[in-house]
Amino acid sequence: MEKAKILVIDDEAVIRQLLLRTLSDKGYEVEVAEDGSRALEKIKSNVFNMLITDLKMPKVSGMEVLAEIKKINPYVEVIIITGYPTIDAAVEAIKIGAFDFICKPFDLLEIQTKIQLCLERQKRNLSHIQVTELTALFDLTKASILAHSVESLWELILTTALEVSGAQSGSVFLWDKQTNSFGKKFGKKLWEDAPTFTLNEEVLAKEIKKGETQLIIKEKDDKLIKELLSDGEEPNSLLIAPLVGNPLHCEESILGAVVVSAKASGDSFSERDKMLASILAGQAATILRNSELYGELEKKVEALKESIDKLHETQNQLIQTEKLASVGQLAFGIAHEIRNPLGIVLGGVEYLSTIIKTEDSDTNEAIAKIKKSISRANNIIVDLLKFSRASRLNIQEMDVCEIIDEVALLITNKAYFNSVKIEKSYQEDPLLMQGDVSMLRQVFFNICSNAVDAMPKGGVLSLNILKKSDESTGEDVVVVEIGDTGMGMSKEHCLRIFDPFFTTKDPGKGTGLGLSIVHMILERHDAKVWVESEEHKGTKFVIEMLQNKSVELKNKEGNNDG
Amino acid sequence: MMAKGTILLIDDEEDFCFFVKRNLERTGRFSVIYATDPDQGINLAKRNSPEIILLDITMPKKDGLQVLAQLKKDKKTMAIPIMMLTAVEDDQSKLTAARCYCEDYIIKPVTFEALQDKIHEVLSRQGK
């Protein structure tokens, strides 16, 4: 006799080991899994007689494993073990189809008896069927998940049907609800000259509406065979398995039929073949229903995904804009609030330094340090105010090439110190567009300045200007690309660079407002900015601006100024 | 040697006044009077005819720019040079102050040295 295969699932290693050893000793083939998701993987690639699973596990719970296995292969028996038994859980587990429920700490003997009982029951249930044959059937369900088209699905079902029944040819008939007759058909034969038969579909329809798999043997049911096959050759036996959506309402829920004929051995089909065909039909009906649902679901999920993506995108933008706008407002207020006490501190230090008037270098150094910190704090405020001012624009016609030229000029010194070469490439020169000259200059300058900072050992700063038309609206778009060959950034790093105060620079070197200002100004310009970066390779900022500002934006602009 | 000039400081921050007074007086060239209440400041200006007025903008009872306008309208005080000494830095306030003939606009925090320079500058423009 074949060894019974048992899968033990428990997140506690001790229990896994204990069961593995005891059950292996008793002659079972045992595998273990440390959590639900591992277990599901194993279930999908192996056939087990039974599962022993813990209930409370991280990720996928025992109950979920139970539900899942019953879907994949209802003949697998499941025993649940748990340290926290509740009546509700027990009832639910049994409802879903668990064989039994064992509480921790358990008695090894008790477990062994239950396993034995459980396997007995399985044997009784499957007395007609070999586990190996079942395997083919359950492979079907698994494989169907992977089928790409309806055709490949039916091919799969028919192949399995022929395999388990030993037939040479067979067909799947699909019921068309609209015409109330059979619609699509798929046929398959094991080899080229296998006998095929043409069925009378009206008679077939009448038969399958009975809802039961029928084994039709020529000697016994000659009349029916004659009706089903109005002309031509007659096989010695036929299996007709209806595909029904709901076994309680066969007539209304008919989905189609699987018919196989002519055993290769020349024998008639047996009761065992009938049983297998009926299991197969059940599975096929489920697959069919699932695939219909799946198709619809897929569409819905697709649509849902799209709208969720959009939502996230706008949400992110909103958050960013909101964040920046509120920081802008705050900045203005905070700046003054801080400057007042700062003024007092400065006055105070200066007063103390005059009355102390010491030669003590330590005291003088201390005073110098305080003064330096005050001026640093004040510089932060200056930046903050710049930031809050970024909210007011003055849109005019301007030449973007000229601005980039100016910025290149402004950055020349800094670039020279870092041995950075500046390379420019303009598709059109001049290229006129509408925007706020001083604001955009600040945008490009901030980005270029970061780029040079990112190349302390030299490199190339490339400034490209191109023009294109927007894919969806057809409007003219000016694209400015600012690239460097510097240190680059990781993905997580990239996500944060537009956040106010995010900086990786040394204290005093950067306030982390540069790119927030960039973002805010471009936001006001209705422009897009994004960054492409690779660590140790370099970074590219891409800015897309509408060449002509919409009336709306200009109005918005007017309001801001007024 | 010049006579000690009087400087009037109008600022709601008592502590700020405390240090400005001490720093300026330590030079021996000025005597400083101050008011933390704008209206009281206006009265002091009228009564003491200071040589220069240092004026804050954000004050709870009255905006410094209003005080400026009021002082510049009053015959008794219109000739006194006024310097804004404030934490508020925006173009609108600067413009308003300039339109009201304020002499200078200084942003806090300011070093004593810079403040002193500005005061001298204003005074020398006045021919003092």
Ligand SMILES: Nc1ncnc2c1ncn2[C@@H]1O[C@H](COP(=O)(O)OP(=O)(O)OP(=O)(O)O)[C@@H](O)[C@H]1O
């Ligand atoms: N071209 C780049 N290459 C690598 N990192 C960059 C680049 N541009 C920006 N960053 C990263 O983004 C951070 C934020 O930049 P941002 O300009 O906002 O602030 P900052 O340069 O640190 O300070 P500030 O500009 O206010 O003086 C930088 O500290 C740096 O880590």
Ligand SMILES: [Mg+2]
């Ligand atoms: Mg920067």
